[in-house]
Amino acid sequence: MELQGTIKKISDIQTFNSGFQKREMVLQTEEQYPQPINIEFLQEKGDLLNSLNVGDKVKVAINIRGREWTSPQNEVKYFNSIVGWRVEKLDAGFTEPTEARPSEPTSTSTKTDVFAEEDDDLPF
Numbered sequence: 001m002e003l004q005g006t007i008k009k010i011s012d013i014q015t016f017n018s019g020f021q022k023r024e025m026v027l028q029t030e031e032q033y034p035q036p037i038n039i040e041f042l043q044e045k046g047d048l049l050n051s052l053n054v055g056d057k058v059k060v061a062i063n064i065r066g067r068e069w070t071s072p073q074n075e076v077k078y079f080n081s082i083v084g085w086r087v088e089k090l091d092a093g094f095t096e097p098t099e100a101r102p103s104e105p106t107s108t109s110t111k112t113d114v115f116a117e118e119d120d121d122l123p124f
Helices: 043-049 108-119
Strands: 002-010 021-029 036-042 057-070 076-089
Touching (some): 036 043
Antiparallel strands (some): 002 021, 057 076
């Protein structure tokens, strides 16, 4: 899955006693009702955030993970996490071209004449 939006927050690296590391980023989606989505980057994937800044527009590839936990009162609870594994910075000034192919000349006779002259000059 992928999420797209603007970076609202990037946390520092958290290192736990076991050596496990994680870093979090909050992504503000850009839809009718924008949502702040917390995304975790685990271990070396936290380095993906080094070159990013708050306010950057990005596309993030994510996995959704779930886990089960049993409380001391023997209640079973379920938790979800969103884990990022790739980040692509989007160019804010880039706009898609309105036409995907080059425009055609208005006169087809000009196009035909140009190709007719070149056909005899081909080296093969």
